[in-house]
Amino acid sequence: xxxxxxxxxxxxxxxxxxxxxxxxxxxxxxxxxxxxxxxxxxxxxxxxxxxxxxxxxxxxxxxxxxxxxxxxxxxxxxxxxxxxxxxxxxxxxxxxxxxxxxxxxxxxxxxxxx
Amino acid sequence: xxxxxxxxxxxxxxxxxxxxxxxxxxxxxxxxxxxxxxxxxxxxxxxxxxxxxxxxxxxxxxxxxxxxxxxxxxxxxxxxxxxxxxxxxxxxxxxxxxxxxxxxxxxxxxxxxxxxxxxxxxxxxxxxxxxxxxxxxxxxxxxxxxxxxxxxxxxxxxxxxxxxxxxxxxxxxxxxxxxxxxxxxxxxxxxxxxxxxxxxxxxxxxxxxxxxxxxxxxxxxxxxxxxxxxxxxxxxxxxxxxxxxxxxxxxxxxxxxxxxxxxxxxxxxxxxxxxxxxxxxxxxxxxxxxxxxxxxxxxxxxxxxxxxxxxxxxxxxxxxxxxxxxx
Numbered sequence: 001x002x003x004x005x006x007x008x009x010x011x012x013x014x015x016x017x018x019x020x021x022x023x024x025x026x027x028x029x030x031x032x033x034x035x036x037x038x039x040x041x042x043x044x045x046x047x048x049x050x051x052x053x054x055x056x057x058x059x060x061x062x063x064x065x066x067x068x069x070x071x072x073x074x075x076x077x078x079x080x081x082x083x084x085x086x087x088x089x090x091x092x093x094x095x096x097x098x099x100x101x102x103x104x105x106x107x108x109x110x111x112x113x114x
Numbered sequence: 115x116x117x118x119x120x121x122x123x124x125x126x127x128x129x130x131x132x133x134x135x136x137x138x139x140x141x142x143x144x145x146x147x148x149x150x151x152x153x154x155x156x157x158x159x160x161x162x163x164x165x166x167x168x169x170x171x172x173x174x175x176x177x178x179x180x181x182x183x184x185x186x187x188x189x190x191x192x193x194x195x196x197x198x199x200x201x202x203x204x205x206x207x208x209x210x211x212x213x214x215x216x217x218x219x220x221x222x223x224x225x226x227x228x229x230x231x232x233x234x235x236x237x238x239x240x241x242x243x244x245x246x247x248x249x250x251x252x253x254x255x256x257x258x259x260x261x262x263x264x265x266x267x268x269x270x271x272x273x274x275x276x277x278x279x280x281x282x283x284x285x286x287x288x289x290x291x292x293x294x295x296x297x298x299x300x301x302x303x304x305x306x307x308x309x310x311x312x313x314x315x316x317x318x319x320x321x322x323x324x325x326x327x328x329x330x331x332x333x334x335x336x337x338x339x340x341x342x343x344x345x346x347x348x349x350x351x352x353x354x355x356x357x358x359x360x361x362x363x364x365x366x367x368x369x370x371x372x373x374x375x376x377x378x379x380x381x382x383x384x385x386x387x388x389x390x391x392x393x394x395x396x397x398x399x400x401x402x403x404x405x406x407x408x409x410x411x412x413x414x415x416x417x418x419x420x421x422x423x424x425x426x427x428x429x430x431x432x433x434x435x436x437x438x439x440x441x
Contacts, residue, residue: 035341036400039334040407052395056341059309063316063333065326080306088313 012093043114147221149261150251164204188212281323300343312337373416
């Protein structure tokens with residue numbers, strides 16, 4: 001399964017530069033709003049679901065080599081954060097749905113915890 | 115990149131500039147004379163079309179500029195030759211079938227100018243003129259493609275060379291003990307740049323040829339230390355990373371306020387972070403725990419008078435793991 005399928009199925013909005021999302025294939029998922037927990041628990045190439053939307057999520061995603069971040073509850077990162085994500089080649093997706101809803105849908109699609 | 119992309123992107127603003135690919139950049143950097151064919155076969159304006167046919171066949175050319183007393187007067191293409199063959203008029207001079215409506219480029223023009231012409235007209239080759247208006251070469255789309263590929267190949271080779279040089283740094287420089295020291299000054303409260311030092315260290319390690327897993331461990335450990343300086347210190351602090359062939363030593367120092375209860379600080383989930391900081395997702399009480407998971411050795415020296423010293427080591431050669439010496 002690739003990120004394009006996920007974006008379509010979950011009706012997510014891509015807020016970073018458009019790219020070939022079919023080339024990104026998240027292998028696992030993680031959900032938390034505490035950055036240090038993400039640091040400890042998220043695995044490389046994974047997809048991270050959070051309602052945090054500030055610039056530091058990009059640093060975390062880049063350090064961990066995550067394939068994408070889904071920002072929930074309608075939270076919107078500012079321009080500087082999006083810019084930083086583009087520089088680091090991190091894919092940011094947003095949704096008005098809750099974290100629980102998104103994680104449930106991802107699980108249905110076959111994305112599992114590491 | 116298709117030539118059409120150039121055409122669509124007439125106005126470049128700050129927003130579109132970040133979408134420009136390396137190939138498009140090269141379109142502006144490379145000049146026509148860098149990619150054109152220099153040795154040009156030309157036909158005299160009075161040459162018979164039958165001779166044009168013969169020469170084209172022998173020399174495998176599909177078109178050439180036509181000159182009169184050395185000056186460019188037209189271009190003869192395969193299409194023109196076919197028109198001539200169709201009416202069996204091979205005795206006619208080149209001037210009768212050549213395209214005399216001249217579309218040219220200057221040798222000093224950027225390649226993108228030539229691409230624009232190829233897109234807006236249907237010509238297959240462009241005569242290239244020097245600044246005196248004399249014929250200098252000929253340019254086809256194939257020349258541009260080849261030129262771009264060569265330039266990309268050079269880009270690739272120089273990045274490979276940089277990587278090679280960095281990864282052989284320790285082999286190329288001889289000493290009894292070589293190390294590379296990176297220092298980062300971290301400002302208190304600077305959440306915007308939080309993670310910059312750790313991501314730069316991770317990139318440096320990868321360029322030096324470290325295994326991705328090792329660079330990741332080091333990145334996570336430094337990230338937590340970096341965020342601790344941003345969140346908990348009075349005046350920020352300094353991260354010093356010493357890279358040696360067999361190990362990475364990281365020292366993080368600040369000048370206060372120090373850690374009151376080190377046993378509590380090391381307990382997973384314990385945090386002294388403010389409510390405001392917690393709202394940002396920090397202060398999970400996992401920082402030091404994460405560091406100890408990622409490094410082979412960790413020593414923390416808290417002092418309420420002199421601030422905190424945190425020392426970490428990651429061994430590249432696991433057999434060398436030993437006790438960190440006291441400072």
